[in-house]
Structures are given as C-alpha cells and as structure tokens.
Amino acid sequence: MFETLPDNFFNLLVSKNRDLYISALFAIRKAIRQDLYLTREELARRIAISMEDEIKDANIDDEEDGKFDKEDLSSVTSRALYIIRKLRDYGWINIDFNAKSSFEEYIAVPSYATMAINFLYGLTTENEQEYNSLVYSTYSSLKMADTDNSDYYDALVTAYKNTDKLNETLAALYYGIRSIEQRIAANIEINDVVSIHFNEYLSRLHDKYYHPYKTFDSIERFRSPILKLIKKWREDNSIKKKLMEAAKNKMPNLKADAVYENVTKMFDFIYQTYEDIEDKMNMIDNKINDYTSATIDKMKHLVNMDESYKGKLTFLIKTIVTEKDHQEEICDIIQDNMILQVQEYANKEGLYSKREIPLLPESNPIIIFEEEKNGEDVDEMFNKLAEGYNTNKIITFITSKIQGRDEIMIKDLQIENDDDFILTILAVIRGDERELPFKIEFYNDYIKLNRYLVPNIKFIMKGKKK
Numbered sequence: 001m002f003e004t005l006p007d008n009f010f011n012l013l014v015s016k017n018r019d020l021y022i023s024a025l026f027a028i029r030k031a032i033r034q035d036l037y038l039t040r041e042e043l044a045r046r047i048a049i050s051m052e053d054e055i056k057d058a059n060i061d062d063e064e065d066g067k068f069d070k071e072d073l074s075s076v077t078s079r080a081l082y083i084i085r086k087l088r089d090y091g092w093i094n095i096d097f098n099a100k101s102s103f104e105e106y107i108a109v110p111s112y113a114t115m116a117i118n119f120l121y122g123l124t125t126e127n128e129q130e131y132n133s134l135v136y137s138t139y140s141s142l143k144m145a146d147t148d149n150s151d152y153y154d155a156l157v158t159a160y161k162n163t164d165k166l167n168e169t170l171a172a173l174y175y176g177i178r179s180i181e182q183r184i185a186a187n188i189e190i191n192d193v194v195s196i197h198f199n200e201y202l203s204r205l206h207d208k209y210y211h212p213y214k215t216f217d218s219i220e221r222f223r224s225p226i227l228k229l230i231k232k233w234r235e236d237n238s239i240k241k242k243l244m245e246a247a248k249n250k251m252p253n254l255k256a257d258a259v260y261e262n263v264t265k266m267f268d269f270i271y272q273t274y275e276d277i278e279d280k281m282n283m284i285d286n287k288i289n290d291y292t293s294a295t296i297d298k299m300k301h302l303v304n305m306d307e308s309y310k311g312k313l314t315f316l317i318k319t320i321v322t323e324k325d326h327q328e329e330i331c332d333i334i335q336d337n338m339i340l341q342v343q344e345y346a347n348k349e350g351l352y353s354k355r356e357i358p359l360l361p362e363s364n365p366i367i368i369f370e371e372e373k374n375g376e377d378v379d380e381m382f383n384k385l386a387e388g389y390n391t392n393k394i395i396t397f398i399t400s401k402i403q404g405r406d407e408i409m410i411k412d413l414q415i416e417n418d419d420d421f422i423l424t425i426l427a428v429i430r431g432d433e434r435e436l437p438f439k440i441e442f443y444n445d446y447i448k449l450n451r452y453l454v455p456n457i458k459f460i461m462k463g464k465k466k
Helices: 009-014 018-034 040-050 052-057 076-090 111-124 134-148 152-186 190-214 219-235 237-250 256-303 309-322 324-337 376-386 391-402 418-429
Strands: 094-097 105-108 407-409 438-449 452-461
Touching: 009 018, 009 076, 018 040, 018 052, 018 076, 018 111, 040 052, 040 076, 040 105, 052 076, 076 094, 134 152, 134 219, 152 190, 152 219, 152 237, 152 256, 190 256, 219 237, 219 256, 237 256, 309 324, 391 407, 391 418, 391 438, 391 452, 418 438, 418 452
Parallel strands: none
Antiparallel strands: 094 105, 407 452, 438 452
C-alpha cells in the first residue's frame, strides 16, 4: 500500500486547513462525475463558486512556505488555484498537459485517491445512504437463477458479496450499540443523552439496520430458503457443472482446482453465515434490550436529578471525579456543610439466625496399609504392553495376508478371531502413518466377516499402483 501512495498523502488529513482541502476534494468528486475532461481553470472556477465563503474565511497565508506573493492569494480564484496546487503536492490529484495543446492543463484523479475521497464522503453522508435489502437480494438472486436454470455463478457471487456486507453491518450494529451505551453511561447532561439516543442510535443504527432485519428484509423469513437453495446447489451435480463452467469463463487465468476452491469457499461462507446468524441476532437483541433499559433509567435519573437529594449527591460525586485538581477542596466544603450518616433498615426478611452445623459422631480412623514396591510390578506391566498389539505385529499381520501381492481386500484377510479383528482395526486407524508399508482405501459399504461387521476397505502396498 505505501509503495502506491505518495509519502505525504495522509499529511493532508492533519493539515491546519484540512477541512478546506476535504471540501475541495468533495467539489472535485462532484465535478469529475459530471465531466471526464476537466481543465485546471474550470476546476478552480467550480471550487471558487461552491466554496466562496470557506475560501474567504480560511487563513492560508502561513502555508505559503515563501512560494507565493501576498497578492497571489488576494482573490477567491487565486486561493482556489492555491488549493489545487496543495492537493497536487499531497498527491490527491495529478495535473497533466493536453497532448494536442501543451499549454492547457487538465485534472486527473488517481484511483487510490478516488477510493479515499469516496470513503471520506461516505463518513460525512452516512445518514443519507439508503439501506440495501441485503437478505432479500441474496434470496432473490439465488431463487431467480434456480428458477431460470441459468446464471448460477453470477447469482452465487452476488449472494456472496451481499452476505459479506451483511456480516459487516451486523458487526457495525452490535459494536455501534456498545459504543453509544458507553457514551450515554459517561454523560451527565440530559440534552446530550437524548441527542445521542435519537440522532445516533435511532437514526444510524436502529432504523437503518435493525428495523429492516426484523421487517421487510427479515433474516428470520429468508434464512431457511437461502440455506435450502445453497444446499441444493452443492448437492446437484448438473448445477455444479454449469456453475463451474461459468466460473472458468469468468476466471480463465485460474486453474480448475483454484476455480473449484473459490466456488467452494463462497458456498461454505454463505451457508455458515446463515446457519449461525440466529445466534448473532440473539446477541444483538439482548444488547438492544440492555441498552434500552439502561438509557431509559439514565433519562429518568437525569430528569429528576435536580429535584432529589440523590441527584444532587450524584452531581457532587461526578464533580469530585472530574475535577481532580480540586478534589480535596470540594471534599472539605462537603464535609463542612453537610452531615453524612450511614442509615440502615431492619425488616423481617433481614432477620437472620445463624444455622448450627451439627458435628458428625466420632468414628474409628481408617487404617491405611502401606506396601513396599520395588518396581517389579511396573516392569511386568510394560512387558505385557510390549508383547501386545505393537506396530511390528500389525505390519506382520497385514503383510502375511498380502503375501507379495500389490493389494488385498479386507474380506480376503480371513478374520477368524478377536486378535485378527483387533489387528485389522488398528491397521485401519494407523493406515496414514509414514512408517507403515501400506495404505488404505475406503469404500462406502460394510461387509460381514464371520461375526464381525467391518467397513469395506482395500489395503495397498506403498509404491504400488491401485
């Protein structure tokens, strides 16, 4: 990233006149959407018209660095040209010459700058952005492709992007509520609490995201149909074939296994998201309930604060916490002017009788017998384990049954007793170990050998073809 961006690209955001420059960037954003070819003089004119008051009030003289005379910044147009030069120096725009006329300069905005400008613009216009029906759009794209029996890959990509955006909005909703809850808890002004609740929580979070997910873009309504469609597509070979062919046409530079991995990743992501989304919504519901209850209590408390002793004490305590340099003086004033006492109440629920714990009758102590051990029992135990079903015994059993062949089916092992059955199972469990001279291949069915029901398995000697 830093190899692409100019070294001083982010310096604009900490500049003294950053608000002025960002407003100019927004004017450029609007201008380049209207005209692809924009000269330097035309851009200066548009900036001067749309930002005349801001430019007049801006103090940009101390940013000249001795490069421009005072008279160069005397008019709104000259100041607009200066702003364009600063944006060029910061790397947010480029100024090129027209190939047909070497004296005419025009504006070019690099792609990285366009993304940065759109990001900043999105932050300032968050309330104006309309909500996109992410859940319904996911269901609609999948359902239409399934009904028309075509465009499976495009529908899957659309569903994947919408699902990724859905996860992003759910996270923004949950952590946004937590952030607002903390701000309200730390605030002691009723007007600020009301403003945060209505302007930030209701407008930006509840009405924009939470309300749609519970009503017209209901997660509960569309979750099950989306899961059914995704499961159907994953299990239907004809659909998978059409989907893979379309994916290969869309991504010709990728190998078949990479395309398959990409498609599988999208399937798994969508399915897992909607499989677990009820748990996320329960967490959000609980957080909203806690936030609403705490906010209502906070508002009631602040409204009645001036009319109760409890509110006045709360205000004093808050003042002691915030005014750290004057804490001792405030405490002395409170102590001189107020009589503080501890008050307690007694009621029938508070009466308490200490429960007597009965002692158990005396009993004879348990006699602990100690027996000297010299290690012979432990050695005997390990000797028995070593003589049991070790790796050599497993290898000997399988190789003796194969008798020089390349492979053998489990039905040909002639399992006759429990020892043969245990060695066979151990060989299957350890079939992927490097030191064993054979490997195993599973089939989908089971077979019965004597009184043992075993999976149908083929043992293949390593280094041999199947």
